[in-house]
Amino acid sequence: xxxxxxxxxxxxxxxxxxxxxxxxxxxxxxxxxxxxxxxxxxxxxxxxxxxxxxxxxxxxxxxxxxx
Amino acid sequence: xxxxxxxxxxxxxxxxxxxxxxxxxxxxxxxxxxxxxxxxxxxxxxxxxxxxxxxxxxxxxxxxxxxxxxxxxxxxxxxxxxxxxxxxxxxxxxxxxxxxxxxxxxxxxxxxxxxxxxxxxxxxxxxxxxxxxxxxxxxxxxxxxxxxxxxxxxxxxxxxxxxxxxxxxxxxxxxxxxxxxxxxxxxxxxxxxxxxxxxxxxxxxxxxxxxxxxxxxxxxx
Numbered sequence: 001x002x003x004x005x006x007x008x009x010x011x012x013x014x015x016x017x018x019x020x021x022x023x024x025x026x027x028x029x030x031x032x033x034x035x036x037x038x039x040x041x042x043x044x045x046x047x048x049x050x051x052x053x054x055x056x057x058x059x060x061x062x063x064x065x066x067x
Numbered sequence: 068x069x070x071x072x073x074x075x076x077x078x079x080x081x082x083x084x085x086x087x088x089x090x091x092x093x094x095x096x097x098x099x100x101x102x103x104x105x106x107x108x109x110x111x112x113x114x115x116x117x118x119x120x121x122x123x124x125x126x127x128x129x130x131x132x133x134x135x136x137x138x139x140x141x142x143x144x145x146x147x148x149x150x151x152x153x154x155x156x157x158x159x160x161x162x163x164x165x166x167x168x169x170x171x172x173x174x175x176x177x178x179x180x181x182x183x184x185x186x187x188x189x190x191x192x193x194x195x196x197x198x199x200x201x202x203x204x205x206x207x208x209x210x211x212x213x214x215x216x217x218x219x220x221x222x223x224x225x226x227x228x229x230x231x232x233x234x235x236x237x238x239x240x241x242x243x244x245x246x247x248x249x250x251x252x253x254x255x256x257x258x259x260x261x262x263x264x265x266x267x268x269x270x271x272x273x274x275x276x277x278x279x280x281x282x283x284x285x286x287x288x
Contacts, residue, residue, distance in 0.1 A: 023095035023096060023097050023100060025095055025100055025101055026101045035089055035090065038089055039090065042085045042089075043082065043085050043086065046081055046085050047082075050082075053074075053266075053270070054074070056273055057269075060273060063280055
């Protein structure tokens with residue numbers, strides 16, 4: 001009887017725990033701030049691409065004006 | 068730099084996407100988990116492709132009406148840049164699918180239809196490279212481009228919606244609207260699309276200007 005009650009309790013707790021469990025997300029990366037490293041790297045890449053496009057654009061304008 | 072304001076806008080929007088795309092909160096969904104953020108980067112590739120192909124279509128029509136080779140140059144460079152974005156969209160989609168659908172190629176109807184569309188546009192490039200005479204090349208490729216553009220509607224907007232698909236918004240799967248309900252995601256998703264469309268257009272205009280310089284040199288000599 002006692003054993004059965006314990007088993008039921010464990011089962012109820014397990015079910016409750018699984019229903020409260022959240023979808024796994026990168027929360028650790030967010031809490032320790034490592035996500036900012038990713039953002040900085042990507043922002044750097046985009047800044048480089050943007051600067052290169054500006055450079056190409058100005059160069060093209062210069063060539064167009066030559067004639 | 069001619070008309071620089073939209074290029075600055077483009078830089079601001081894409082930079083904002085890179086930052087907010089990783090830091091803004093997203094809904095917690097099973098299977099997708101954090102990869103839901105790919106929506107900010109994968110989908111804009113396709114939006115940009117469609118806009119660039121539309122511009123190419125407009126310039127093809129303009130060429131057919133005017134027989135001005137400059138319009139043909141614009142049409143061909145818009146198409147080339149559109150193809151670049153379609154390749155990026157396809158690769159990012161396969162990378163995303165590999166981890167959420169279980170394989171890079173799932174024979175998903177939208178994947179298949181997009182692959183067909185890409186082959187149609189690859190054929191445009193092959194068609195052009197196969198002809199020496201500029202006038203003939205321009206005329207035939209403009210007519211071909213009108214048909215290629217007409218294929219976008221059934222291949223991307225009709226067929227994938229008629230059958231079951233893994234893509235959201237197709238065959239009874241929840242649409243964009245499901246994510247759109249999350250107003251936080253909408254605040255990143257739409258600026259991302261605008262930013263990438265402007266970036267694609269900028270690259271295309273650079274290509275056009277380069278091709279025009281080349282064309283002018285050849286005709287002067």
